[in-house]
Amino acid sequence: MKPDTRIRVMEIIARMNVGGPATQAIGLYEGLNREDFDHRLHTGHVGGNEGDHLQLRDAPVQVTRIPNLGRSIRPTDDLRALVQLIGAMRAFRPHIVHTRTTKAGALGRTAARLSGVNPAVVHSFHGHLLYGYFTGVKRSLYVRSERVLASMSDRLMTVGHGVRDDLLEAGIGRPRQYVVIPPGVRLGPVPERGAARLALRLPQDAPIVAYVGRLTHVKRPDRFIATAKAVLARVPDCHFVMCGNGELRREAEREIEPVRESFHLLGWRQDVETVYAAADVILLTSDNEGTPLTLVEAGMAGIPSVSTRVGSVAEIVKDGETGLLSGTDSAELAARVVRLLSDPALARRLGDSARRWTTASFGVERLVADTEALYRSLCRGRRDLRPARSTEVTA
Incomplete structure (x- = not known):
């Protein structure tokens, strides 16, 4: 029997919740050339208040x-997960x-070092997690741990140049380790x-502004x-759509109560393109982002965005060309939104x-x-082409 000389890729992500990391993992899983790559996806389980990307998809995806x-x-x-990852690596060789997300990055890179x-x-x-997540001691611990983990990495992939520059400024990794691959x-x-408006039970003639994403602190639904x-x-007469869910759902419901008739809370939806199609403007209000897929998808749907100027957002939204950027002040954001709503041309x-660019x-x-x-x-010059032992793959 001819030996299997494909490049074996073990991808590790903590959980497949709705968001950029899961979307990229699935895009890669479906797109890699199967004749050249044997790609296995390892993941944990999604929390109860998060949307499960795998469940919202029509096509099944095999994961371990x-x-x-x-x-x-x-x-x-976490120690049990580390032991399981080491065993999976020794079996699959x-x-x-390739690790994604912070916890999977820590356990996966440690397992790679210990697996032999x-x-x-x-x-x-x-x-x-440099901005909007941690402060003080927690931020310092995050930076120190990522510096150590960077020394265990051959490449550090970022979704934008802004993200890369922030990490380098914090002393995480060296310039030659980084590669920028946009989503x-x-x-x-x-x-x-x-x-689209009929499907979502939205008024046909009112201006509509949409939020698409997790209802979590860094996204700033407030x-x-x-x-x-x-x-x-x-x-x-403007209406506001919030598509997503998270730990701040109840808080958001309380905050909108005085203007409840102007809001529509949709939860997670499989047909997110319907939300974009129904909107006049997509509004992103985050404290921190990489290159948010919401803005990419909105652009592909031909809908202009207003966004805080954070992370690598400016690498998606060209201010004044494909959307409008703003500081984090709500009055400034509102002025940008009103400008688009009042000037349809x-x-x-x-x-x-935005459609052409994205x-x-x-x-x-x-x-x-x-x-x-x-x-x-x-893999050039370093591949061990001995076949892997069989490993069980479960959905």
Whole structure:
């Protein structure tokens, strides 16, 4: 029998919750050339208040479950997950270990070092925890641990130049370790605006501003609501859609109560393209981002965005060309939103430009090609082509 000489890739992500890391992992899983790559995806379970990316998809994806690899940090469970990852590596003998998200990056890179397999190690930063997550001692511990983990990595992949520069400024890794590979997205067919509003039970003629993402602290749904109230003072017939869920759902419900008739809380939806199609403006209010897929998807749908100028957002939204950028003040954000709502010609021009820009720059095919090239470069001259032992794959 001819030996299997494919490049073996073991990808590790803590959980497949709705968001950028899971979207990129799935795009890669589906797009890698199966004749050249044997790609295995290892993940934990999604928390109860998060949307499960795998459940919201039509197509099944085979994954290997590591039960204790989820978001929560518990030393005993994390040790079990580490042991399981080491065993999986010794069985599969990957040429590449590719980790995503902070916890999976820590356990996966440690397992690669302890396994004795000697794979090339890639870690993806889809954003970072330097701003908006931790302060003081916790931030210091995060930076120190990432510096150590960077020394165990062959490549550090970031989704944008801004994210890379922030990490380098914090002393995490060396410039030659970094490679910038922007995200890749494939948006489903975008319905006609009237049909989209009908499907979501939204008014046909009112201005609509949408938020798409987790209801969590760093995304600042409270700032979205404050901005919405400021917009309503000037555009009283405007409606606001919040598509997503998270630990701040109940808090958001309390905050919108005085203007409840202007808000629509949709939860997680499989047909996110319907939300974009129904909107006049997409509003992102985060304290910190990598290159948020919400803005990429909105652009592909031809909808202009207003966003805080954080992380690598400016690498997606070209201010004044494909959308409008703002500081974090809700009054400033509201002024940008009102500008687009009151000037349909400007909004249409920015939306058309956003569609051309995002479609050309953030397609999933480009993501796959860039990642394949990275994997091949890491494997040149170092591949152990002994076949792997069989491993059980469970959905």
